[in-house]
Amino acid sequence: MFTADIPLKPPFSFERLLYRLQTHPDAQLRIEPEAGRMRRALRVGNRSHVVTFQFAGSTEQPLLTVSTEQDLTPAQQVELQKTVSHMVSAGVDLQPLYAMMEHDKHLQPLAAYFRGLKYLLIPDLFQAMIVNIIGQQLNLTFANTLTVRLLQFAGDSVTDQTGEEYLVFPTPEAVARLEVEQLRPLQFSQRKAEYIIDFARAVTDGRVELERLEQMTDEEVIEYLLPLRGIGRWTIECLLMFGLGRPDLLPVADIGLRNGMQLVYGLAEKPDQPQMLRIGESWMPWRSYVSLYIWEAVGAVRRGESAFAEMMKQKNPK
DNA sequence: GGCCAGGCTAGCA
DNA sequence: TGCTAGCATGGC
Numbered sequence A: 001m002f003t004a005d006i007p008l009k010p011p012f013s014f015e016r017l018l019y020r021l022q023t024h025p026d027a028q029l030r031i032e033p034e035a036g037r038m039r040r041a042l043r044v045g046n047r048s049h050v051v052t053f054q055f056a057g058s059t060e061q062p063l064l065t066v067s068t069e070q071d072l073t074p075a076q077q078v079e080l081q082k083t084v085s086h087m088v089s090a091g092v093d094l095q096p097l098y099a100m101m102e103h104d105k106h107l108q109p110l111a112a113y114f115r116g117l118k119y120l121l122i123p124d125l126f127q128a129m130i131v132n133i134i135g136q137q138l139n140l141t142f143a144n145t146l147t148v149r150l151l152q153f154a155g156d157s158v159t160d161q162t163g164e165e166y167l168v169f170p171t172p173e174a175v176a177r178l179e180v181e182q183l184r185p186l187q188f189s190q191r192k193a194e195y196i197i198d199f200a201r202a203v204t205d206g207r208v209e210l211e212r213l214e215q216m217t218d219e220e221v222i223e224y225l226l227p228l229r230g231i232g233r234w235t236i237e238c239l240l241m242f243g244l245g246r247p248d249l250l251p252v253a254d255i256g257l258r259n260g261m262q263l264v265y266g267l268a269e270k271p272d273q274p275q276m277l278r279i280g281e282s283w284m285p286w287r288s289y290v291s292l293y294i295w296e297a298v299g300a301v302r303r304g305e306s307a308f309a310e311m312m313k314q315k316n317p318k
Numbered sequence B: 001g002g003c004c005a006g007g008c009t010a011g012c013a
Numbered sequence C: 001t002g003c004t005a006g007c008a009t010g011g012c
Helices: A014-023 A074-087 A095-101 A108-113 A125-135 A140-154 A172-176 A180-186 A190-204 A210-215 A218-225 A233-242 A255-264 A273-283 A287-302 A306-315
Strands: A002-006 A029-032 A037-044 A047-057 A062-068 A156-159 A165-168
Touching: A002 A074, A014 A029, A014 A287, A037 A074, A037 A165, A047 A074, A047 A156, A047 A165, A062 A074, A095 A108, A095 A287, A108 A287, A108 A306, A125 A140, A125 A190, A125 A210, A125 A233, A140 A165, A140 A172, A140 A180, A172 A190, A180 A190, A210 A218, A218 A233, A233 A287, A255 A273, A255 A287, A273 A287, A287 A306
Parallel strands: none
Antiparallel strands: A002 A062, A029 A037, A037 A047, A047 A062, A156 A165
């Protein structure tokens, strides 16, 4: 058994994170909202452990404790704490973001309503990339279905002491061994299957070194990965946002963000890419986070959250 | 039934 | 260099 407190820079809202996870289901995550808890298998050292994230306190005074059933070596303890801190964006200080959003009347209601929402990052860059490739041009529900099928088909699992099974994302080696014909029955398109397997092979044969990405700037990462077939700018921007936690990406090709900007800024028509870049200029250096809040605004409207609709109406009377 | 999904490639001017 | 049809299938 290992337990540690993870320092969180407030504000941090576990409640807002849960709302987001409702519309972005993660087959690897088991969430117990009432208990303020979630569990997931994480690779520590060379094996996967079931890790418990226990949240407590409040948005302004958040507490997070992580624990594992098994003992960990001191080196593994450090590794786990680092991974978890990164995953929950623990060190990100949102105050400058809110100070900036305060100057934009269209963003004010978002800052108020989603206060404390941060990214829950995907700790494994290989997984982050595969998930983004799967998500290209598909609705989120179906994209998640495909991800679950890949997990079950090629992935692994670990079982905790209570007998609960936790899915582990397949390694690059496991995906590299697959053939396109094996993914087609899972309802992957021919191309998507090719892209995914090709990327896994690029990782296993060393053409792509994911460990190097951490040290690169956003633009360097984009230049590095763009030549790979099936991987466009949007996919890499999402890798930077959801995998590496970079704070200043604006994926202008993203249809959801496009719809969201129209909604939040009350535009008569969907903005084109130059217009999106223009509006997004004032969000720097927080464009990833404003994008997140705009995606969530779309989600809140879709879920019919009347409190959010009211807040939007008050701030932006027609 | 038709249009849209948190895109990308290949092929053609 | 720039444009766009085609992809592949679910969701609403």
